[in-house]
Amino acid sequence: MADQNNKKLVAEITSMDEDFTQWYTDVCIKAELIAYSHIKGFMVIKPYGYALWENMQSLLDKRFKATGVQNVYMPMLIPESLLAKEGELVNGFAPEVAWVTAGGAEPLTERLAIRPTSETVFSDFYKDDVHSYRDLPRLYNQWCSVVRWEKETRPFLRSREFLWQEGHTIHSTKEEAEERTQQMLQVYADFLGEDMCIPTIKGQKTEKEKFAGADATYTVEALMHDGRALQSGTSHFFGQKFSKAYDITFTDKDNQLKYVWQTSWGVTTRMIGAMIMVHGDNYGLCIPPKIAPVQVRVIPIQQRKEGVLEAAQGITDALKNAGVRVELDDSDKGPGFKFAEQEMRGMPLRIEIGPKDLEEGKCVLVRRDTREKIECAIADVATKVNELLPAIQKDMYDRAKAHLDTHTFAAHNKEEFIENFKETKGFVKAMWCGDRACEDAIKEEYGVTSRCMPFEQENLSGTCVCCGKPATKMVYWGRAY
Amino acid sequence: MADQNNKKLVAEITSMDEDFTQWYTDVCIKAELIAYSHIKGFMVIKPYGYALWENMQSLLDKRFKATGVQNVYMPMLIPESLLAKEGELVNGFAPEVAWVTAGGAEPLTERLAIRPTSETVFSDFYKDDVHSYRDLPRLYNQWCSVVRWEKETRPFLRSREFLWQEGHTIHSTKEEAEERTQQMLQVYADFLGEDMCIPTIKGQKTEKEKFAGADATYTVEALMHDGRALQSGTSHFFGQKFSKAYDITFTDKDNQLKYVWQTSWGVTTRMIGAMIMVHGDNYGLCIPPKIAPVQVRVIPIQQRKEGVLEAAQGITDALKNAGVRVELDDSDKGPGFKFAEQEMRGMPLRIEIGPKDLEEGKCVLVRRDTREKIECAIADVATKVNELLPAIQKDMYDRAKAHLDTHTFAAHNKEEFIENFKETKGFVKAMWCGDRACEDAIKEEYGVTSRCMPFEQENLSGTCVCCGKPATKMVYWGRAY
Numbered sequence: 029m030a031d032q033n034n035k036k037l038v039a040e041i042t043s044m045d046e047d048f049t050q051w052y053t054d055v056c057i058k059a060e061l062i063a064y065s066h067i068k069g070f071m072v073i074k075p076y077g078y079a080l081w082e083n084m085q086s087l088l089d090k091r092f093k094a095t096g097v098q099n100v101y102m103p104m105l106i107p108e109s110l111l112a113k114e115g116e117l118v119n120g121f122a123p124e125v126a127w128v129t130a131g132g133a134e135p136l137t138e139r140l141a142i143r144p145t146s147e148t149v150f151s152d153f154y155k156d157d158v159h160s161y162r163d164l165p166r167l168y169n170q171w172c173s174v175v176r177w178e179k180e181t182r183p184f185l186r187s188r189e190f191l192w193q194e195g196h197t198i199h200s201t202k203e204e205a206e207e208r209t210q211q212m213l214q215v216y217a218d219f220l221g222e223d224m225c226i227p228t229i230k231g232q233k234t235e236k237e238k239f240a241g242a243d244a245t246y247t248v249e250a251l252m253h254d255g256r257a258l259q260s261g262t263s264h265f266f267g268q269k270f271s272k273a274y275d276i277t278f279t280d281k282d283n284q285l286k287y288v289w290q291t292s293w294g295v296t297t298r299m300i301g302a303m304i305m306v307h308g309d310n311y312g313l314c315i316p317p318k319i320a321p322v323q324v325r326v327i328p329i330q331q332r333k334e335g336v337l338e339a340a341q342g343i344t345d346a347l348k349n350a351g352v353r354v355e356l357d358d359s360d361k362g363p364g365f366k367f368a369e370q371e372m373r374g375m376p377l378r379i380e381i382g383p384k385d386l387e388e389g390k391c392v393l394v395r396r397d398t399r400e401k402i403e404c405a406i407a408d409v410a411t412k413v414n415e416l417l418p419a420i421q422k423d424m425y426d427r428a429k430a431h432l433d434t435h436t437f438a439a440h441n442k443e444e445f446i447e448n449f450k451e452t453k454g455f456v457k458a459m460w461c462g463d464r465a466c467e468d469a470i471k472e473e474y475g476v477t478s479r480c481m482p483f484e485q486e487n488l489s490g491t492c493v494c495c496g497k498p499a500t501k502m503v504y505w506g507r508a509y
Numbered sequence: 510m511a512d513q514n515n516k517k518l519v520a521e522i523t524s525m526d527e528d529f530t531q532w533y534t535d536v537c538i539k540a541e542l543i544a545y546s547h548i549k550g551f552m553v554i555k556p557y558g559y560a561l562w563e564n565m566q567s568l569l570d571k572r573f574k575a576t577g578v579q580n581v582y583m584p585m586l587i588p589e590s591l592l593a594k595e596g597e598l599v600n601g602f603a604p605e606v607a608w609v610t611a612g613g614a615e616p617l618t619e620r621l622a623i624r625p626t627s628e629t630v631f632s633d634f635y636k637d638d639v640h641s642y643r644d645l646p647r648l649y650n651q652w653c654s655v656v657r658w659e660k661e662t663r664p665f666l667r668s669r670e671f672l673w674q675e676g677h678t679i680h681s682t683k684e685e686a687e688e689r690t691q692q693m694l695q696v697y698a699d700f701l702g703e704d705m706c707i708p709t710i711k712g713q714k715t716e717k718e719k720f721a722g723a724d725a726t727y728t729v730e731a732l733m734h735d736g737r738a739l740q741s742g743t744s745h746f747f748g749q750k751f752s753k754a755y756d757i758t759f760t761d762k763d764n765q766l767k768y769v770w771q772t773s774w775g776v777t778t779r780m781i782g783a784m785i786m787v788h789g790d791n792y793g794l795c796i797p798p799k800i801a802p803v804q805v806r807v808i809p810i811q812q813r814k815e816g817v818l819e820a821a822q823g824i825t826d827a828l829k830n831a832g833v834r835v836e837l838d839d840s841d842k843g844p845g846f847k848f849a850e851q852e853m854r855g856m857p858l859r860i861e862i863g864p865k866d867l868e869e870g871k872c873v874l875v876r877r878d879t880r881e882k883i884e885c886a887i888a889d890v891a892t893k894v895n896e897l898l899p900a901i902q903k904d905m906y907d908r909a910k911a912h913l914d915t916h917t918f919a920a921h922n923k924e925e926f927i928e929n930f931k932e933t934k935g936f937v938k939a940m941w942c943g944d945r946a947c948e949d950a951i952k953e954e955y956g957v958t959s960r961c962m963p964f965e966q967e968n969l970s971g972t973c974v975c976c977g978k979p980a981t982k983m984v985y986w987g988r989a990y
Contacts, residue, residue, distance in 0.1 A: 063634060066591065067621070070584035072634050075649065078580050099559050103551035104623075104654055104670055105607075110547065126586075127611040128623065131658035131669075132604045140548070142585075142609065142623070153544060153553050168556065172654070173585055177612035188612075189585055 041372075043310055048254040055304055056183045059313045059373050069181035069188030073297070076373065079321035081191065081297060085171065087223050087319065088193070088295070091215050097167045097195060102149045104172070105140040111148050114273040120240020121145065124177040126188075142175040147241065147266075147292055150196035151274035154288070161200045161280050164288065165208070169195040184301035185258075185509050192296035198271070198288040200280060205289035209265040212293040213246045216261035224299065225316040225424035226250050226306050227432050228260060229455070229504055231480030236467050243267040249479045249504060251432045252305035255452040257479050257506035260302050263293035301509070306428050307397075313374025314396055316424050317417040324354040324413055325370045329363050329382030339386050343379055343409050350410035352417070371396060376420050377413060381406075397424055436504075438488055445493040445505075449474045452507045457482075459499035461492035470494055470505065479504040522853075524791055529735040536785055537664045540794045540854050550662035550669030554778070557854065560802035562672065562778060566652065568704045568800065569674070569776070572696050578648045578676060583630045585653070586621040592629050595754040601721020602626065605658040607669075623656040628722065628747075628773055631677035632755035635769070642681050642761050645769065646689070650676040665782035666739075666990050673777035679752070679769040681761060686770035690746040693774040694727045697742035705780065706797040706905035707731050707787050708913050709741060710936070710985055712961030717948050724748040730960045730985060732913045733786035736933040738960050738987035741783050744774035782990070787909050788878075794855025795877050797905050798898040805835040805894055806851045810844050810863030820867050824860055824890050831891035833898070852877060857901050858894060862887075878905055917985075919969055926974040926986075930955045933988045938963075940980035942973035951975055951986065960985040 041054035056062050061077030073081065089099070105128060112118045121144045128140040143149065154166060171193045181187050195212060199205040213230060220226040228248035238245035242264040250260045270276070271287040280286050307314040317323050324347055328340035340356055347354040355375075357366050363380070370378045374396060381391040391409060393402040397420050404412045435454025439445035448456045460466060460478070471477050481501045492499050522535035537543050542558030554562065570580070586609060593599045602625045609621040624630065635647060652674045662668050676693060680686040694711060701707040709729035719726035723745040731741045751757070752768040761767050788795040798804050805828055809821040821837055828835040836856075838847050844861070851859045855877060862872040872890060874883040878901050885893045916935025920926035929937045941947060941959070952958055962982045973980045 063638065065584045065630070066633060067584055067586060067588060070586060072584065073582040075579035075581055078582055081582075082580065098556035099563065100556055101554040101559055101562075101654075101672065103546045103548055103553065104656070105548060105551060107548060123613045125613060126609045126621075128607045129610045130608040132606060140607075149546070152547060157544065173582075175585070191582065 041310070041312065044253065044308070045310075051308075051310075052301075052304060053183065055308055055312055055372075061300070061313075062183050067188075069178060071183055071187055073191075076321060077300070080300060080315065080319060083319045083321060084223070084299065085193075088215075088219050089171075091219055092169055092193075092195070095167070095211060095215065097169050097197075100168045100170055101172070102143075102146050102153065102170055104143055106143055106146075106149055108139045108141065110152055111141050113148065114151075114241055114270055116269075117147060117241035121176070126175045126177055143172075144174055144176045145292075145294075146170070146174075146194055147196065147270055148274070150292075151270045151276060151290075154198050154276045155274050158198065158276060158278050158288065160278055164200045164278060165197055165204065167195070167197045167208075169193055182301075184297050184304070190296050190298070192294050194294045195292060197291045198276060199290070200278065200286070200288065202267070202289050205267075205291050206265055209244070209246060209263045209291045209293070212291070213248060213261070213263040216248050216263070216293070216295055220248060220250065220260055220299070220302075221425065223316065223318045224303055225421060225428055226260065226299075226302055227425065227429040229432075229480060229482050231482035231504065233262075233480055234464075234467060234478045234503070236464055237478055239264045241266065241269055243269065247480050249455075249506070250302050250306060251435055251454055251506075252302070252509070253308070253431070254305065255435055255454045255507070256305075257455065257504075257508045258298070258302050258305070259479070259508065260299055261293070261295040264291060266290040266292065306431075307424060308374070311368075311399075312372030314424070315374040315376060317376045317421045320374070320376050321353065322355045322373070322375045323352050323417060324377045324379060325366075325375045326354065326356045326379045326381070327363060327366045327370065328356075328358060329380055329385075331358060333383040335386055336381065336383055339391075339406065340381050343381065343391060343406065346410045347413055350414060352410070352413055367394075377416060379409065379413075395420060397427075438486075439493055440489045441491075442493050442496075446474070449476055449505075449507075454506070455479065456505045457486065457488065457502055458493040458505060459488050459491060460501050460503045461495055461497045462500040463492075463495065463497075466492055466494035476505045476507050479506045479508065522791070522793065525734065525789070526791075532789075532791075533782075533785060534664065536789055536793055536853075542781070542794075543664050548669075550659060552664055552668055554672075557802060558781070561781060561796065561800060564800045564802060565704070565780065566674075569696075569700050570652075572700055573650055573674075573676070576648070576692060576696065578650050581649045581651055582653070583624075583627050583634065583651055585624055587624055587627075587630055589620045589622065591633055592622050594629065595632075595722055595751055597750075598628060598722035602657070607656045607658055624653075625655055625657045626773075626775070627651070627655075627675055628677065628751055629755070631773075632751045632757055632771075635679050636755050636757045639679065639757060639759050639769065642759055645681045645759060646678055646685065648676070648678045648689075650674055663782075665778050665785070667779075671777050671779070673775050675775045676773060678772045679757060680771070681759065681767070681769065683748070683770050686748075686772050687746055690725070690727060690744045690772045690774070693772070694729060694742070694744040697729050697744070697774070697776055701729060701731065701741055701780070701783075702906065704797065704799045705784055706902060706909055707741065707780075707783055708906065708910040710913075710961060710963050712963035712985065714743075714961055715945075715948060715959045715984070717945055718959055720745045722747065722750055724750065728961050730936075730987070731783050731787065732916055732935055732987075733783070733990070734789070734912070735786065736916055736935045736988070737786075738936065738985075738989045739779070739783050739786070740960070740989065741780055742774070742776040745772060747771040747773065787912075788905060789855070792849075792880075793853035795905070796855040796857060798857045798902045801855070801857050802834065803836045803854070803856045804833055804898060805858045805860060806847075806856045807835060807837045807860045807862070808844060808847045808851065809837075809839060810861055810866075812839060814864040816867055817862065817864055820872075820887065821862050824862065824872060824887065827891045828894055831895060833891070833894055848875075858897060860890065860894075876901060878908075919967075920974055921970045923974050923977075927955070930957055930986075930988075935987070936960065937986045938967065938969065938983055939974040939986060940969050940972060941982050941984045942976055942978040943981040944973075944976065944978075947973055947975035957986045957988050960987045960989065
């Protein structure tokens with residue numbers, strides 16, 4: 029009976045093997061992360077989805093602050109003339125900017141863009157805020173929403189409005205700014221790996237793929253369950269491009285007026301999409317314990333039987349006291365439905381307790397990631413849970429890492445390269461000459477893009493897999509979201 | 510010397526007795542809460558100001574969650590047709606809405622408003638989200654920024670973009686919704702009183718002053734140092750106005766289809782303005798310990814003398830370990846400048862330690878609120894600070910309460926009423942007949958508005974101070990920000 033109910037609820041989502049795209053959307057909706065709104069590309073983030081984002085924010089914000097970053101808030105609207113001061117940036121973003129043209133009944137004399145990103149606003153602020161080398165570095169970040177008028181939209185992965193953080197720092201030397209660019213990329217890699225159980229490839233974007241206006245863009249690339257790549261965080265080194273366009277100068281120790289060196293770095297709610305596609309399965313979401321809004325759901329079986337609900341409440345209280353994010357499901361739904369719901373929502377552990385368990389003084393713990401059942405004395409439940417949660421966290425990372433490793437292929441020549449991209453299996457490492465023409469050709473012919481030039485370079489062969497000319501870099505290629 | 514430096518920095522702000530408005534702006538800038546941006550009415554919230562807001566958010570969010578509220582995120586843009594469904598609301602906000610008319614190069618087929626408030630968006634969402642009495646209540650809140658195209662703008666008090674929270678709840682019964690409206694008003698009053706040391710008058714707005722579209726608006730009104738009132742938080746009971754306009758129905762226990770009952774409630778960064786004007790003085794800000802980004806600043810005197818910096822560091826570490834938000838100022842500025850800066854920024858305590866103190870094994874604690882100096886053995890510093898911070902918190906509230914009480918006047922007749930408003934001294938309590946005409950006349954003649962009909966009613970006389978007809982309510986009147 030329980031199992032039948034379970035199947036019914038699970039049947040509501042498409043199988044990931046059948047249609048991965050539909051599976052993804054089904055999970056977003058059925059796990060109650062989001063709802064669609066009445067404007068294309070704008071979604072409602074529901075309580076469960078937002079609680080997840082709050083946990084991610086909180087852990088990431090601590091990591092930022094530990095490196096000296098401070099939070100600020102900058103205006104949401106940007107005058108067109110301000111946006112246009114740095115040509116590459118405005119060219120990169122102009123096609124996808126939402127324009128405000130009236131305030132109340134009155135038309136504005138100048139159009140205002142809703143921020144698609146805030147390099148221009150931070151630069152405009154820093155210009156007046158910084159005078160001396162003593163004022164540097166400035167390590168500012170903001171958590172906010174941004175708008176980009178995308179054509180194709182999908183929940184979390186690509187939406188017209190999304191939540192993110194954008195860090196914008198300025199420095200007195202090139203070295204310090206470069207170091208900060210790398211440091212924040214490492215913060216992203218650590219957060220994704222340690223908190224979200226998502227292993228990533230760190231590397232530099234090619235000229236073609238880098239951020240509009242940046243001297244260099246660094247990225248952390250993750251591999252989804254379906255073999256597609258997802259750019260999960262980027263960190264940009266701007267050199268002095270913005271400081272020259274926006275006139276951000278300072279008097280250095282040597283009494284010379286100099287331009288500052290600048291960086292920016294950001295991650296978005298897109299990381300939730302990565303989490304879904306790295307850890308999810310045909311039962312729904314699977315959330316890493318560290319970021320799970322509910323780490324344990326306690327589900328009483330035959331809860332009307334004497335003592336059951338009290339015991340379930342006792343376990344819930346014991347876990348709460350032990351610092352676990354725990355919830356008791358004492359609703360009047362059947363246990364099978366409750367199990368399916370807990371699994372759909374990806375809560376890392378559930379605890380089942382019924383009259384028989386109670387007699388024996390035990391309960392049953394069920395891991396969401398492996399669906400393994402573990403018996404445990406009621407008296408030991410807090411200890412056991414506090415052992416299992418870190419174990420699940422570790423195992424989830426290890427499984428994702430194994431998937432990444434077994435789905436990363438080396439192509440030593442054109443034949444191997446083509447063979448690997450007949451179907452989307454994962455990343456393909458291959459040598460590249462460095463020419464844009466080869467990158468363009470590969471994209472056009474095989475639909476794959478350069479994900480990054482990884483920091484950990486290998487020498488697979490001496491020649492570019494595309495043109496056969498001498499190779500300069502090993503590149504990770506993939507089909508990307 | 511130290512004192513001279515102090516005077517110099519303090520001289521940078523206008524005296525509050527001379528020009529309260531200029532004093533306010535000076536403090537906002539010199540205490541580094543904000544900077545002006547290049548768009549009128551849009552400000553930059555700097556790290557110190559934003560850290561203050563983060564502390565406020567965190568305390569308030571805990572209070573919300575303790576009452577069962579969940580956070581969500583709703584789209585920032587609202588189609589004009591959706592906004593227009595409830596007539597009173599759109600009429601109230603239409604003059605101050607920022608309109609988006611293009612996405613990239615393409616004009617939109619329908620204008621989109623940047624949210625001035627989100628009743629319409631929540632209603633549109635709830636319509637599809639709620640079906641049964643089992644789905645109720647929904648107690649959702651969001652933290653976000655909103656835009657209102659105000660003509661006159663001032664930092665925190667009135668800006669075109671501001672940060673706030675907006676709670677939107679729906680209920681199956683009128684009683685439950687009314688109770689929630691009151692409950693959230695009480696949360697605001699408790700937060701303002703206990704965390705921000707700001708006593709408030711709780712009451713209901715008159716028909717004239719209530720929120721567009723609400724059946725009833727409740728408010729917490731605070732009194733600023735200059736005798737002006739500041740509306741510091743509002744909670745609205747909508748009845749079924751929005752549920753009928755947006756068709757939010759549910760099937761009740763009796764199997765009947767019914768419209769939900771709705772509330773909304775919000776507070777904004779305006780509360781920072783209240784804090785400045787309630788607690789500030791001619792030395793600058795004075796921040797209540799519970800919300801202060803830095804509770805204690807440790808300032809070494811003659812820090813190059815042997816052992817001084819080490820001792821200051823030791824005190825800092827001891828306080829950090831005791832859970833105090835503490836900062837050591839070991840910059841190369843003079844002590845006088847450092848004192849002035851700590852005072853300007855309103856940090857509740859500073860600790861001075863110099864070579865002489867060190868010899869005697871003591872340090873000097875200086876309260877920001879009273880500027881009282883207290884000697885303390887270095888070994889006892891953590892204990893002493895943890896005694897003083899709550900004492901400061903209490904004293905700041907008591908002083909603000911005393912100011913409110915001594916600046917609230919009862920007018921028993923028209924003469925007394927006029928007399929009291931010759932200059933802005935504070936609140937005036939007076940009887941009112943309930944007619945809009947009298948309210949309008951009083952506003953026009955004396956420039957004062959009805960702040961609220963307080964929950965704690967008194968019977969000052971039988972007749973309206975304006976028209977002399979029988980009175981129905983006692984009203985708090987004031988000059989408002």
